[in-house]
Each structure stands twice: as structure tokens, then as C-alpha cells.
Amino acid sequence: MITDRWLTPPGPRLTLNRGQQLVAAVLVMLLIALVAIGFQSSADQNAYSQHSARSEAATTNTLFTVRDSLTYIDRAQQYLLGVVPRRDVQLARAMLAQRLRVIATNGLTAADSTGPDYRAALAALDAVVAKAPPGLLPVGQRDQWAGTILPRSEALSERAHELATDNQVEQHRMDRLAERNLLRGRVVQLAMLISALILAAILLWWVSANVVRQYRSARKAFDDEREVLRQTEFRLDRVSALERGQAQILERIATAGPVSSVLRQIVQLAADVSGAPAVRMSIGRRTVIYPPGADVSGTPAWTGVVTDNVDGSGTLQVFGDAEALDELAHTALVRCRDLAVLSLERDASARRLSYQASHDALTGLANRSLLLTRLSKSLLLSRRRGTPLALLFCDLDRFKMVNDSIGHAGGDQLLIEAARRLSGTVRESDTVARLGGDEFVVLCPELPDRTQALALANRIRTALSVPYTIDGKEAFVDVSIGITFADESTVSGHELMREADVAMYRAKLTDGHHINVFDSTLEAEVAQRLDLDAALRHAVERGELRCSAQPIVVLDTGVITGFEMLLQWHRPGLPVLYPGAFIPLAEDNGMIVEIGRWVLHETIQTLAQWRADGLALDLTMSVNVSPRQVRETGFAEEVLQMLAAAGLPPEALMIELTEHALVDLRVAHPTLARLREAGVSVSLDDFGTGYSSLTQLRTLPVDQIKLDRSFAAALDEGDDKQRAVVQSVVALARALSLDLVVEGIETIAERDTLLDLGADKGQGFLYHHPVLWDAARALLESGGVCPVPSDGGYTGLASSENPSPSESTTVTSQLPSPSVST
The missing domain is CATH 1.20.1330 (f41 fragment of flagellin, N-terminal domain)
Structure with missing residues (x-):
């Protein structure tokens, strides 16, 4: 048998x-x-x-x-x-x-x-x-x-x-x-x-030994089965029918056929191969019976479990006589069960791919494609129902600096946390999307009124500004938000996106205002800024930048001990621009590095020429550099190479940074340490306007502090508290062995008060206004003294309304400054 x-x-x-x-x-x-x-x-x-x-x-x-x-x-x-x-x-x-x-x-x-x-x-x-x-x-x-x-x-x-x-x-x-x-x-x-x-x-x-033993046993059984196969040719018809049906079902699965249709085909194949009077498949809320209307109330003759991670588990049940199901029928039913699992997995995979195509991989938020799709549908509903629709464009401030400090992995964690906070701030009907980098967009359909959008923007800014804890370290970022509203003139979602982007860009450029609502004038401002950005990229190569120098003097004698150089942009046929108008733009587009390099080169070459002509033998140049410039790889070596090429010792240069920049540049302190080790000094500019504590001042790598002009201006008003503050700064500088320069001296009363308080060096319009390099050279050749007018008036025509430079160069006297150990 x-x-x-x-x-x-x-x-x-x-x-x-x-x-x-x-x-x-x-x-x-x-x-x-x-x-x-x-x-x-x-x-x-x-x-x-x-x-x-x-x-x-x-x-x-x-x-x-x-x-x-x-x-x-x-x-x-x-x-x-x-x-x-x-x-x-x-x-x-x-x-x-x-x-x-x-x-x-x-x-x-x-x-x-x-x-x-x-x-x-x-x-x-x-x-x-x-x-x-x-x-x-x-x-x-x-x-x-x-x-x-x-x-x-x-x-x-x-x-x-x-x-x-x-x-x-x-x-x-x-x-x-x-x-x-x-x-x-x-x-x-x-x-x-x-x-x-x-x-x-x-x-x-032990397990390997069992596997070897079982493999040998299975091999022997397989050899026995090959002999039996030759005796079962009469079963090939049923097997062929099973294979044909399986191939057809696999083709439907591969071509992404509807999962309900594929399941019906699988149930029919199970009934045909097994010869059972009724077959039922139940998975989640799906139930398929073949033939339709068959009685499935009895006990099933065979049950197979269908497992699917998305829709849950289900069963494939065959009704009829259990003894009539031979081994071929059982095998066919197992294959039908596996086909059902494969169909469900294919459907889940398709849905997963669809999700990935419409969502951001890092944060799980909607991506640009899904946002534009929902935005188009929301615009149609907004026009039909007459309800307001708002779009908020959010961009994280300071994210690049934080990302450079904590690493890209930490930056990804910060973006994930920001996405979580955003999602927890908006309504369920709103859509939060990430466009890439640190840019997020919130779509708010059917708002009650426009004030709700402003309130939501304030809540978003509050939520995103809370400190982030990344790998045990705190990180601080802010957010600039642009808001636009759809109206009857709105053409498309792309137009709304552009308007929100423009409003956000304007908010980022406005100090102290992180939320901005779009209006038609913003487009003209942004276009003007883009033109200015394009012109600035060629300012250095076209020779449009100029340097003027203001003397730094001994307060009681007027003897010049140095010059502070102010940067100006002379565009042909247009008004002169001062640093406040273009340095922030240079910081944003990265041109500050090239401009800073040009300033360093001009300053060092000028001093080298003066010294070669027998002038300024005891002067040093103090160059105000950008934090972004200091963070550039190889900045210290580049500076030292410029000095060496000009034949100047490192002691001939002083680097100036603001309080805010020095505190934020902890990661760049090795660069400053390298420069100081070589002999270059570091000056703390605009002292008193930042947030350095006494402890920070003792640890910051500085050799000089420059007191901000606001302190000298307040002395002219006879404020006793201001006198006490200035006197404390003078004593502090002496206690820490730091050189002190007072900026913005404009009246004799201010000069006399500073002398009484112990200050000995300063600068301002009382002594001289900024002059070009040739005029500065003439001052040195004529004796290097700036006499104070008897009437106390300004010695120059420069207006104090000119913005203080963000990018300036100073020439100061070479004074010995003992090191401070902490």
C-alpha cells in the first residue's frame, strides 16, 4: 500500500x-x-x-x-x-x-x-x-x-x-x-x-550537537520521501491546482490587488483544494465565507491561526468531516493561511510606505507633500464655508550653534522634542509638519478668528523656548514665527507657504519681535534685503568697503594711544551704509568670515606699512571679529600666518569680542587660547551690556575690557549710582590687572568725572571723530595728540547717531598686561 x-x-x-x-x-x-x-x-x-x-x-x-x-x-x-x-x-x-x-x-x-x-x-x-x-x-x-x-x-x-x-x-x-x-x-x-x-x-x-543529530535524521527522512514521491503521481493534479491558485494569488498580492478581493480568492482556493463544504476567514473586522451564505455554525474540522501585526490575529476555519481532510488538504490549508498572512503583510507594508512618503522620518510629523495636500483641501473648505484658515511658519533660532555644540545626534533629539512640544500645543484638527532642518509649519483650518492664530503662536513660542535637556546638558533655542491667513484672493497652498515664509523671515530680522503677520509690504522688504545680500557678496572684491579710525587717547593729556577703526560700505551712487545695516546680514549669509578676513588683512598691512615708515612703533591693532569667524577651523593659524607674512610679531594684534560672544564661545576658547599663547591679546568689547558675572570675567580669556559708551553718557547727568558703577568697574579692572578703555566720551564733564573716578584711557567725539587711514597717519606724524577744545565741543563732524560698528578694528598702544591666573 x-x-x-x-x-x-x-x-x-x-x-x-x-x-x-x-x-x-x-x-x-x-x-x-x-x-x-x-x-x-x-x-x-x-x-x-x-x-x-x-x-x-x-x-x-x-x-x-x-x-x-x-x-x-x-x-x-x-x-x-x-x-x-x-x-x-x-x-x-x-x-x-x-x-x-x-x-x-x-x-x-x-x-x-x-x-x-x-x-x-x-x-x-x-x-x-x-x-x-x-x-x-x-x-x-x-x-x-x-x-x-x-x-x-x-x-x-x-x-x-x-x-x-x-x-x-x-x-x-x-x-x-x-x-x-x-x-x-x-x-x-x-x-x-x-x-x-x-x-x-x-x-x-550542546544545542549544536542536537542540531547535527536532527539534521542527519531529517536528511534520512528526506531521502525516504523522494522514493515515495515517485509513487504519488496521481496526486499531482491536486498539487498543480494548488500551485496554479497560489500563483494567481501571489500575482494579485504582487500587483497590490485590494486585500478584501485577495482574501476572497484565498478562501475559495482553500475550499476547492480541501473539498470542504464551507470555509470562513475572520481577521479583525473582516469576515469572508465561501460559498457565500454557507452554514458555518458548527464545529470547524480544521482551524489555522492567521497572524498580522497591524490588524491583529484571526483564523481560517474549514467546516465538514475532519477525516476527509488528508495530508495534501492540510498542506494546502497551511499554504492558504500563509498566503493570507502574506497578503496582510503586503497591505501593511504598502500603508507603511505610504505613511513614510507623507511623513518626516525623524519626527513622525507630516512632510511637505502631505502638508500641501491637506492645505489644498483646507483651502477648498475655507472658501466653501467662509471660515478663516491660518498657516504658521516656525524656524528655530540659534539651532545651528546649539547643533554645532552638542553634535548632530543631540540636534536630532532636540528636533524630536520640539516636534513633540509643537504637537502638544496645537488642536487635534491642526496639522504640524516639518519641512526639513529646523523649519516647522502649522496648518490651522477653521479658526474662530485671527486672534486665535496669534494666541497659538505665542503658546508655541513659550513651549519651544523652554530649555531642552540633551544628554544631561541644557540647550536654549528660540523660535521665529511667520503667520499668514487665507482669503478670497489666495490662489494656492504654495502661495500661502511663500507668504508665511516671508513673514517668518521678517520676524527673524526684527530684534525683540519673534512673531510677524504677513502683509504686502513684507515682500518688498524681503526683495530689498535679497538685493542687498547679492551686493554684499561682491563688496570685498569690488573694493567698496572702507575703514575709518577714531583715536583712543590718554584722558588728561589727549595723547593718542591707539585707533578704533569703523567699517563702512561705500556703494556707487548710493548712501554710505554703516555696520548696523549690513553686518547682521553678513552674519546670516556667512559673508562675515570673508569680510572679517579682509579687515584683518587691511589692518595688519596698514600697521606694517606704518612701522616700516618709522611710525606707530609702539602701537598694536585690535580687530573686532565675529563669533562665527572665531569658530572657523584654522582661524588661529590663519591670523598668525598673516602676522608672519607682514613681518609683525603676534604682540602687535588684539582680538576684540563682545561679552555675549565670549560667553557663548566656550567651544572656541581653545582657539583664543592658541592666539594668546602665541602673544595675541583678547579684548572684551561693550563691557556692561552683556551678562558676564564676576566669576565669568575671571575665567574668560581676556586682557582688556572696553566700557560701553552708555556708561559715559550717564555720567554727564550727575547720577551718583552711575558714578558708583563706573568706579567699581575701574577698581575691578585694576584688581584683575586688565587694561580699561572708556568708549563714547563726548563732553568735558564726562572726561573730568572719569578722571576723578580713576580712568585714564578713552575715546569719543570730545577728542576726535573717525578719520580715514591717511588722516590717522597724519595725526601720528603731527605729534599724535588730540587737544580738547576750550568750549568742550566736538572736534569732528561725525554724528553720534551713526550706529556703533559690529565689525570694527582698533589700534591700541602696546602696554604690558600681567597674566591673570584662576
């Missing part, structure tokens, strides 16, 4: 015996324990790192306290010797008081970290110093005061050294304890890892 063994599935399934299961279970438990210990080790490492950071901050705070205490003691002893006045002792005490108020990352101030003995010794010395005579101590009183001040200063010195010693001992003890705990965890983790690897190797060898 011929059997049907040819339909038997080839070979037994791979299963684990009891011993293998036991080894696998032990291995899984080891891996779980290893993961748990790994997490605990990571937590211990993080705790150790945080403890080390807090301890280091506390130690640094204590060491600075000891240093300032010793400075205070030194000033007191110098006072006893008559070297310094009592004011210097009090100034050192003030710096120590400021240090004692500094809060470390552990939440304690420097004063909290000192002991009662230190505070008592400090109070004792303070009490004696407070009673000491002001000014320099007379010779006849030195022995008298030495008997009271020296013992107390020595006591404070002993307490300060004890404070440093105790701090170091405690820090060493805590570090040794933490390191011992970490090492113990690593040893346990390593031991468990080795054990897991050994068990895994044993299990792998």
Missing part, C-alpha cells in the same frame, strides 16, 4: 531537553543578575562622579577661600610695613567676603565650609584692622599696631592652613572609600560575566 508520507514536514523541530533547559535557565538568571549589577555599578559610578564633582567644587571653593585669606593677611602685614594703605587691606577683605558668599555645587557657601576657629580668627583680625588709622600707617605707630595685628594675622594664617589641610584629608578618605566600593562591584560583575560566558559556550555546544 502506497502511503502519503511525502507530505510529512521534513525533520523534527529543534527542542531543548530538560538538562539544556536547566542550563539555559541558569544562564538567563546569570544574565539578569549581570544586568542588574551593571545598572547598580553604573548608578554607583554616577553617584561617585557626582560626589567627586561636588567634592571638587567644595575643595576649589575652600582653596580659593584660603588663597583670599592669605591675601588679606599679606595686605595687613604690608600695611604694618607702610607699603600699602589701609584701603588695600579692606579691598582684600572685601574680596575674601565675596569669596565666602560663593555657593558650591554641594549647596554650601565657602563660609559654611570653615570652622568656628577660622571665623573667630577672621573676626579678631577684622576688629583690629577696622580700628587702624586710614591711609599709610605712620612710622611711629607701626610697632604699636604690630603688637595687635601680627598675632591675629598669624592666628588667621594658621586657621587657613588647617582649613586647607583638613579639607584635603577628608577628600582623600572619601575618595578611597568610594573607589573601594566601585572596585568590589566590578570584581563581582567580572566574575558573573565569566560564568555566563562559560555556561553560554556549554549550552551552544
Whole structure:
């Protein structure tokens, strides 16, 4: 008798015996324990790192306290010797008081970290110093005061050294304890890892042996089945019918036929091959019965599970006599079930591809294509129903700088978070799309009124401006939003997109205004800016940029110590443009790098020519550069090569940056450090207009500060508070050994007040207005002095209404500036 063994599935399934299961279970438990210990080790490492950071901050705070205490003691002893006045002792005490108020990352101030003995010794010395005579101590009183001040200063010195010693001992003890705990965890983790690897190797060898044995068994069964196949030719008709039906169904699946039609064809094939009176397929909400109307209320003779990740699981049920289903029928039914799975997967894949074609891969938001489709439909509904439709174009500000600082992976995380915040801010009926980069668009159909769009823009700006935490670091960005509304004259969605883009562009250009509504005048402004952008790209090669220089003088004598050069754009047949009109544009389009390079070259060549002619032998050029220029790769080496080519030493150049730029340029500090190491100095321009704290000022890589012109202007009004502020800046510059230049001096009263406050260098229209290089050279040749008119009037015709330059070059005298260590 011929059997049907040819339909038997080839070979037994791979299963684990009891011993293998036991080894696998032990291995899984080891891996779980290893993961748990790994997490605990990571937590211990993080705790150790945080403890080390807090301890280091506390130690640094204590060491600075000891240093300032010793400075205070030194000033007191110098006072006893008559070297310094009592004011210097009090100034050192003030710096120590400021240090004692500094809060470390552990939440304690420097004063909290000192002991009662230190505070008592400090109070004792303070009490004696407070009673000491002001000014320099007379010779006849030195022995008298030495008997009271020296013992107390020595006591404070002993307490300060004890404070440093105790701090170091405690820090060493805590570090040794933490390191011992970490090492113990690593040893346990390593031991468990080795054990897991050994068990895994044993299990792998064991399973491999079973696989080989089962393969041999399956091979033998397959050879037996080949012999049987030759005896089953009479079954080929049914098999051929199955293959033809399967091929037709596969063709329908490959050509993306409707999934409902394909499922009906599969159910019909299952009924034809198995000979069953009724077949039913149920998947989710889909149910197909063949023949239509057949009775499917009884118990099925065969059931196959159809699995689909999108629509859920379902069943293929065959009704009738179970004994009538031979092995060929079972095989056919299994194939029909697999065809159903394949059809559903193909349909899900098509839907997934459609989704990917219409959505942004990074954020999951709608892309430009889907946005334009929905925008077109919304425009039709808006015209039909007469309801307002708004389009908001959002562009993240400062994203490029943040992306350069935290890396592209961090930038992607920031964009994903921004997309999440945007989606959580809008209505469910709104569409949020990402056009690429940091540009997002919000489509708001059927708004109640236009004020709702403005309110939504403000909510979006608030949500996107909240600090982002990326890999444990905070990142700050803002957003510029352009808004446009559809009306009866709107032609297409592309027109609305262009209008919203123009409004956003205008919002980005307007300081302090991050939201802008489109109107017809914006197009003309943008067109004018595009023309200006095109002209600026050729300004350097056409020789349209000019430099004028304003003297920097000694306040009481008018002797010129340097020049500040202002950049101007002379366009043929058009008014002269000052930096405020074109430098922001150069920052946006990247031309600032080329312009800055031209400024450096002109400045260095001019100074080299002056020195070759015997002039300006003691002058240095101070060039105001852009933050973008400093971030350029190789900027430091390029500057040094220019100096070397002109035959100038690095000490002949000073780089000027604003407070805001220096604080934001932490990543560029190595470039500034390279320049300073070579001899180039760094100046902090427009001091007082940024947000640098005293601690930041001590750590910033600067050699000079230039006090903003607004401080000198306020002195002319007799404001006592402003006098106190300027006097504090003068004292601060001296305490930090920084050169100080006061900008914008325009009246004799301002000059005299500055002299009274201790300032000695400055610039302004009181002395001279900006002049071209030839006139600046003539000033040096005539003696290098700018006399102040007796009536206090301006010596030049320049108006103070001219915008202060964003790109300027200064020539300052070469003065020795001692380094400041922190």
C-alpha cells in the first residue's frame, strides 16, 4: 500500500531537553543578575562622579577661600610695613567676603565650609584692622599696631592652613572609600560575566550537537520521501491546482490587488483544494465565507491561526468531516493561511510606505507633500464655508550653534522634542509638519478668528523656548514665527507657504519681535534685503568697503594711544551704509568670515606699512571679529600666518569680542587660547551690556575690557549710582590687572568725572571723530595728540547717531598686561 508520507514536514523541530533547559535557565538568571549589577555599578559610578564633582567644587571653593585669606593677611602685614594703605587691606577683605558668599555645587557657601576657629580668627583680625588709622600707617605707630595685628594675622594664617589641610584629608578618605566600593562591584560583575560566558559556550555546544543529530535524521527522512514521491503521481493534479491558485494569488498580492478581493480568492482556493463544504476567514473586522451564505455554525474540522501585526490575529476555519481532510488538504490549508498572512503583510507594508512618503522620518510629523495636500483641501473648505484658515511658519533660532555644540545626534533629539512640544500645543484638527532642518509649519483650518492664530503662536513660542535637556546638558533655542491667513484672493497652498515664509523671515530680522503677520509690504522688504545680500557678496572684491579710525587717547593729556577703526560700505551712487545695516546680514549669509578676513588683512598691512615708515612703533591693532569667524577651523593659524607674512610679531594684534560672544564661545576658547599663547591679546568689547558675572570675567580669556559708551553718557547727568558703577568697574579692572578703555566720551564733564573716578584711557567725539587711514597717519606724524577744545565741543563732524560698528578694528598702544591666573 502506497502511503502519503511525502507530505510529512521534513525533520523534527529543534527542542531543548530538560538538562539544556536547566542550563539555559541558569544562564538567563546569570544574565539578569549581570544586568542588574551593571545598572547598580553604573548608578554607583554616577553617584561617585557626582560626589567627586561636588567634592571638587567644595575643595576649589575652600582653596580659593584660603588663597583670599592669605591675601588679606599679606595686605595687613604690608600695611604694618607702610607699603600699602589701609584701603588695600579692606579691598582684600572685601574680596575674601565675596569669596565666602560663593555657593558650591554641594549647596554650601565657602563660609559654611570653615570652622568656628577660622571665623573667630577672621573676626579678631577684622576688629583690629577696622580700628587702624586710614591711609599709610605712620612710622611711629607701626610697632604699636604690630603688637595687635601680627598675632591675629598669624592666628588667621594658621586657621587657613588647617582649613586647607583638613579639607584635603577628608577628600582623600572619601575618595578611597568610594573607589573601594566601585572596585568590589566590578570584581563581582567580572566574575558573573565569566560564568555566563562559560555556561553560554556549554549550552551552544550542546544545542549544536542536537542540531547535527536532527539534521542527519531529517536528511534520512528526506531521502525516504523522494522514493515515495515517485509513487504519488496521481496526486499531482491536486498539487498543480494548488500551485496554479497560489500563483494567481501571489500575482494579485504582487500587483497590490485590494486585500478584501485577495482574501476572497484565498478562501475559495482553500475550499476547492480541501473539498470542504464551507470555509470562513475572520481577521479583525473582516469576515469572508465561501460559498457565500454557507452554514458555518458548527464545529470547524480544521482551524489555522492567521497572524498580522497591524490588524491583529484571526483564523481560517474549514467546516465538514475532519477525516476527509488528508495530508495534501492540510498542506494546502497551511499554504492558504500563509498566503493570507502574506497578503496582510503586503497591505501593511504598502500603508507603511505610504505613511513614510507623507511623513518626516525623524519626527513622525507630516512632510511637505502631505502638508500641501491637506492645505489644498483646507483651502477648498475655507472658501466653501467662509471660515478663516491660518498657516504658521516656525524656524528655530540659534539651532545651528546649539547643533554645532552638542553634535548632530543631540540636534536630532532636540528636533524630536520640539516636534513633540509643537504637537502638544496645537488642536487635534491642526496639522504640524516639518519641512526639513529646523523649519516647522502649522496648518490651522477653521479658526474662530485671527486672534486665535496669534494666541497659538505665542503658546508655541513659550513651549519651544523652554530649555531642552540633551544628554544631561541644557540647550536654549528660540523660535521665529511667520503667520499668514487665507482669503478670497489666495490662489494656492504654495502661495500661502511663500507668504508665511516671508513673514517668518521678517520676524527673524526684527530684534525683540519673534512673531510677524504677513502683509504686502513684507515682500518688498524681503526683495530689498535679497538685493542687498547679492551686493554684499561682491563688496570685498569690488573694493567698496572702507575703514575709518577714531583715536583712543590718554584722558588728561589727549595723547593718542591707539585707533578704533569703523567699517563702512561705500556703494556707487548710493548712501554710505554703516555696520548696523549690513553686518547682521553678513552674519546670516556667512559673508562675515570673508569680510572679517579682509579687515584683518587691511589692518595688519596698514600697521606694517606704518612701522616700516618709522611710525606707530609702539602701537598694536585690535580687530573686532565675529563669533562665527572665531569658530572657523584654522582661524588661529590663519591670523598668525598673516602676522608672519607682514613681518609683525603676534604682540602687535588684539582680538576684540563682545561679552555675549565670549560667553557663548566656550567651544572656541581653545582657539583664543592658541592666539594668546602665541602673544595675541583678547579684548572684551561693550563691557556692561552683556551678562558676564564676576566669576565669568575671571575665567574668560581676556586682557582688556572696553566700557560701553552708555556708561559715559550717564555720567554727564550727575547720577551718583552711575558714578558708583563706573568706579567699581575701574577698581575691578585694576584688581584683575586688565587694561580699561572708556568708549563714547563726548563732553568735558564726562572726561573730568572719569578722571576723578580713576580712568585714564578713552575715546569719543570730545577728542576726535573717525578719520580715514591717511588722516590717522597724519595725526601720528603731527605729534599724535588730540587737544580738547576750550568750549568742550566736538572736534569732528561725525554724528553720534551713526550706529556703533559690529565689525570694527582698533589700534591700541602696546602696554604690558600681567597674566591673570584662576
